[in-house]
Amino acid sequence: MILLALELSHFTAAITFSFFASVVFGITQRNDPRSMYRYAAYCFAVFMGGLFVAGWIMWLLHH
Amino acid sequence: MANTETSSSPAQSAAAAPVSTMAMLAPLVGWLVPGAGHLIQRRWIRGGLLMASVLTMFFLGLAMEGKIYRPNTGDLLDILGFVGDVGAGGLYILGRMLEWGGTAISQATADYGTKFIVVAGLLNVMSVVDAYHIAIGKKP
Numbered sequence: 001m002i003l004l005a006l007e008l009s010h011f012t013a014a015i016t017f018s019f020f021a022s023v024v025f026g027i028t029q030r031n032d033p034r035s036m037y038r039y040a041a042y043c044f045a046v047f048m049g050g051l052f053v054a055g056w057i058m059w060l061l062h063h
Numbered sequence: 064m065a066n067t068e069t070s071s072s073p074a075q076s077a078a079a080a081p082v083s084t085m086a087m088l089a090p091l092v093g094w095l096v097p098g099a100g101h102l103i104q105r106r107w108i109r110g111g112l113l114m115a116s117v118l119t120m121f122f123l124g125l126a127m128e129g130k131i132y133r134p135n136t137g138d139l140l141d142i143l144g145f146v147g148d149v150g151a152g153g154l155y156i157l158g159r160m161l162e163w164g165g166t167a168i169s170q171a172t173a174d175y176g177t178k179f180i181v182v183a184g185l186l187n188v189m190s191v192v193d194a195y196h197i198a199i200g201k202k203p
Contacts, residue, residue, distance in 0.1 A: 005170070006126035013175045016123065017182065020116040024186040027109050028193040031202055 011051075018047035086198040093194040094152035097187045100194025113190045120183035121154050124164075129176025131155065131164030144177070150184030150191075 008016065026040025085104065093100020098114025101107075132144035148155050158164055164180065196202040 005128070006123065007170050007172050008123075008127065008175065010172075010175070013127075013172065013179075017120075017179065020120050021182065021186065023112055023116045024189055027113060028189045 014047075014051050018044055018051070022047065083198065086195060089194040089198040090191045093191040094150075094187065096153050097151070097183075097190060100191060101197065104194065104197050106197065113186075113193075117151065117183050117187045117190065118154070120179050120186065121151055124176040124179030124183060125158070127176025127179065128170060128173040129164055129178070129180045130173070131158045131180060133159075144181055147181035147184045150186075150188040151180070152184075152187060152191075154187075155184065 022040045022043040025043045026036040026038075030036045030039045089100040089104060091100075092103055096114070097117035098110040098112075101110030101113060104110075130144075132141055132148045134142075134145050136142070136145075151158075193202065
């Protein structure tokens with residue numbers, strides 16, 4: 001069964017993945033709300049940084 | 064005379080505490096319904112965010128024509144995928160019952176969908192462990 005045919009770009013899929021994974025990491029890995037926000041933001045930033053670094057590495061390997 | 068009193072950390076006292084009904088119920092409910100382990104302990108915002116995150120990941124994965132792994136395919140990678148998928152609990156059971164995620168792949172991004180579904184299960188496992196920690200008093 002297909003609920004709807006969704007075709008995300010690699011970048012959009014990576015951002016979506018990073019956002020929701022960061023929310024869960026923040027909630028489960030820290031104890032107080034302020035730390036949760038900070039840790040979620042940190043995880044999201046690391047995901048995004050890793051995404052761009054990996055992207056540039058692949059670009060360099062390709063050229 | 065030796066001092067017999069010992070200071071214990073919250074984690075130690077939590078480990079020594081008898082297993083409560085909530086400590087058994089919260090992980091089970093949280094596994095069956097993502098985020099519900101927190102909701103039954105009145106952690107409304109946390110539970111709601113966890114539920115929204117896991118559900119969105121799972122259904123986005125399905126919408127991208129991701130695959131739901133089955134047990135006993137004999138392939139090691141399929142077994143690992145199955146273990147990840149099972150973490151989603153009730154969503155996995157529902158998906159298998161309604162035969163979701165078994166369609167022929169027609170687009171290149173379907174593999175992303177498969178990963179979204181596996182990660183939704185793994186994130187739910189983290190949520191379940193967190194619900195258990197709250198239930199035993201290890202986490203506020």
